[in-house]
Amino acid sequence: MPENDPRLVKIFYEVQSGLPRQGPGNRDSTLRALGLCTNLPSEPAVLDVGCGPGMQTMALAQATGGRIIAVDNCDEYLAQLRQRLEAASGSERVEVRQADMTTMSFADESFDLIWSEGAAYVMGVKRALAAWRPLLKKGGYLAFSELVWLDLDPPEEVARFFGREYPAMKRVDANVALIRDAGYEPRGDFTLPEEAWWDDYYAPLEKKLPALRDKYENDEQALSVIAMTEAEIRMRRDFGASYGYQFFVAQRE
Ligand SMILES: C[S@@+](CC[C@H](N)C(=O)[O-])C[C@H]1O[C@@H](n2cnc3c(N)ncnc32)[C@H](O)[C@@H]1O
Numbered sequence: 001m002p003e004n005d006p007r008l009v010k011i012f013y014e015v016q017s018g019l020p021r022q023g024p025g026n027r028d029s030t031l032r033a034l035g036l037c038t039n040l041p042s043e044p045a046v047l048d049v050g051c052g053p054g055m056q057t058m059a060l061a062q063a064t065g066g067r068i069i070a071v072d073n074c075d076e077y078l079a080q081l082r083q084r085l086e087a088a089s090g091s092e093r094v095e096v097r098q099a100d101m102t103t104m105s106f107a108d109e110s111f112d113l114i115w116s117e118g119a120a121y122v123m124g125v126k127r128a129l130a131a132w133r134p135l136l137k138k139g140g141y142l143a144f145s146e147l148v149w150l151d152l153d154p155p156e157e158v159a160r161f162f163g164r165e166y167p168a169m170k171r172v173d174a175n176v177a178l179i180r181d182a183g184y185e186p187r188g189d190f191t192l193p194e195e196a197w198w199d200d201y202y203a204p205l206e207k208k209l210p211a212l213r214d215k216y217e218n219d220e221q222a223l224s225v226i227a228m229t230e231a232e233i234r235m236r237r238d239f240g241a242s243y244g245y246q247f248f249v250a251q252r253e
Contacts, residue, residue, distance in 0.1 A: 005221075007221060008221060008224075008225060011216075011221070011222045011225045012225055013074075013076065014212070015205070015208065015209075015212060015225060015226060015229055016205070017076060018080075018204075018208075019053070019200070019201060019204050019205055020053065020055060020200035020201075020204065021052065021053065021055050021200040021201050022052035022053060022077060022118065022201075023052070023117065023118030023119075023145075023201060023245075024118065024145070024192055024196045024197045024201055024245040025055065025056060025117045025118065025145065025192065025196055025200070025201075025245070026192070026193070026195060026196040026199060026200065027055070027059050028193075029145075029190075029192050029193070029196055029247055030055075030056045030059040030060065030063075030117070031059060031063055032190065032247070033143045033145075033190075033247045033249055034059075034060065034063055034064070034143070036143070036187050036188040036249035037113060037141040037143065037187070037249060037251075038187075039139065039141075039251075040064070040066075040112055040113060040141065041066075041112055042065055043064070043065040043066045043067070044064055044066035044111075044112035044113045045066060045067055045110060045111045045112050045113070046060055046064065046066050046067065046068040046069070046111060046112065046113045046114075046115060047068075047069050047071065047106070047110070047111045047113070047114045047115065047135065048060065048068055048069070048070040048071065048115045048116070049071055049101050049104075049114060049115065049116040049119055049120075049128075049132070050071070050072055050101060050116055050117070050118070050119020050120075050122060051070035051071060051072045051077075051078075051081060051096075051119075052072055052074070052077045052080075052081075052117075052118075052119070053077045053080035053081055053084070054070055054077075054078075054080065054081030054084055054085075054096075055084075055200065056115065056117045057070045057081060057094060058084055058085075058088055058090075060115060061088070061090035061091065061093055061094050062088070062089065062090050064113075065093075066093065066112070066113070067093045067094075067095070068093060068094045068095070069095045069097055070094055070095065070096050070097065071097050071098075071099045071101060071104055072098065072099075073098060073099065073100045073101070075098065078096050078098055081096055082096055101119070101122060101123060101128075102122075102123055106135050108134045108135065109134070109135070109136065109137045109138070109140075110135055110137075111135050111136055111137065111140055112136075112137055112140045112141070113136075113140060113141045113142075113143070114132050114135060114136060114140070114141070114142045114143070114144075115143050115144070116128070116132075116142075116143070116144040116145075117144070117145045118145050118146075118147075118245070119144075120144045120146055121146060121147065121166065121168070124168055125144075125146060125168075125170075125175060125178055126178050126182070128144070129142070129178060129179060129182035129184065129250075130182055133182060133183055133184065133252055136252040137252070138252060138253075139251060139252060140251070140252050141187070141249060141250065141251050141252075142184060142248075142249070142250045142251075142252070143247065143248070143249045143250075144247075144248055145192065145245050145246065145247045145248070146175060146245070146246055146248065147162075147166060147169050147243065147244075147245055147246075148169065148170060148171060148172050148175060148243065148244055148245070148246045149162075149169060149170065149171045149242065149243050150171075150172070150191065150241065150242060150243055150244045151241065151242035151243065152171075154239065154242040154243065155239060155242065157235075157238075157239070158235055158238075158239035158242050158243065161231065161232075161235050162235075162243065165232070169243070172189060172246055175189075175246065175248060176189065176248070179248060179250045183252070183253055184250035184251060184252055184253065185250065185251045185253055186248070186249070186250050187249045187250060187251050188249050189246055189247060189248045189249065190246070190247055191244040191245070191246055191247075192244065192245040192246070192247060194240065196245065197236055197240075197245070202233050202236060205229065205233070206233055209226055209229065209230060212226055213226055
């Protein structure tokens with residue numbers, strides 16, 4: 001996402017607004033990762049970091065009997081989550097909190113489970129692993145999903161794209177090594193299925209783009225944000241075998 005120019009950021013949010021999810025993911029994958037947390041108490045204390053519009057928050061509320069604190073710094077996504085909660089069972093156990101994940105403060109050993117779908121990259125996986133470990137009770141779990149290289153030698157075009165857009169992207173084994181080095185035991189990982197990219201994310205995102213192109217037809221800055229989004233989606237179509245979203249589950253030792 002464009003980080004420095006406030007107008008580009010505003011357009012980025014306009015492009016991304018109103019989607020069911022803000023990144024790849026689906027309910028089956030959330031539940032599969034939850035299933036790797038084999039030793040959770042029946043009512044776990046859960047922190048969902050970078051919850052966005054909260055599809056996974058809802059799944060966790062329904063699948064666990066626990067209390068969930070869902071944290072994001074974006075008002076609009078949190079409003080979407082609040083709306084979802086109005087209609088749902090288990091919602092009284094979810095607290096929605098606007099906070100910056102880099103400065104959020106919780107007492108040590110507050111949580112049985114820390115969840116973060118597609119948001120650890122904000123801090124970087126290594127920093128996130130270090131920052132979140134003390135917040136977990138001993139034996140507590142961390143589940144996060146992260147963009148990874150699946151191909152040892154990706155084609156040049158896709159290597160160049162992510163070299164620019166997400167230079168910190170690593171292979172699965174390098175992420176597992178970070179998990180171990182940070183004092184967790186890896187409990188499993190899996191690649192999200194292709195539909196997790198499309199059903200709630202790229203398909204509705206792609207649908208929005210023609211109207212935005214019309215709206216901003218004379219606005220080069222806005223068109224550059226739209227073109228970047230189109231390029232990202234095209235990468236998925238053309239080079240999806242080279243990279244993926246990996247769910248990692250780890251346990252604090
Ligand atoms: C790729 S989205 C994933 C959202 C959600 N977990 C999902 O899968 O739909 C990343 C999320 O991190 C949030 N985020 C970015 N920077 C943040 C920060 N500094 N503190 C808290 N949340 C942040 C964004 O607002 C966004 O909702």
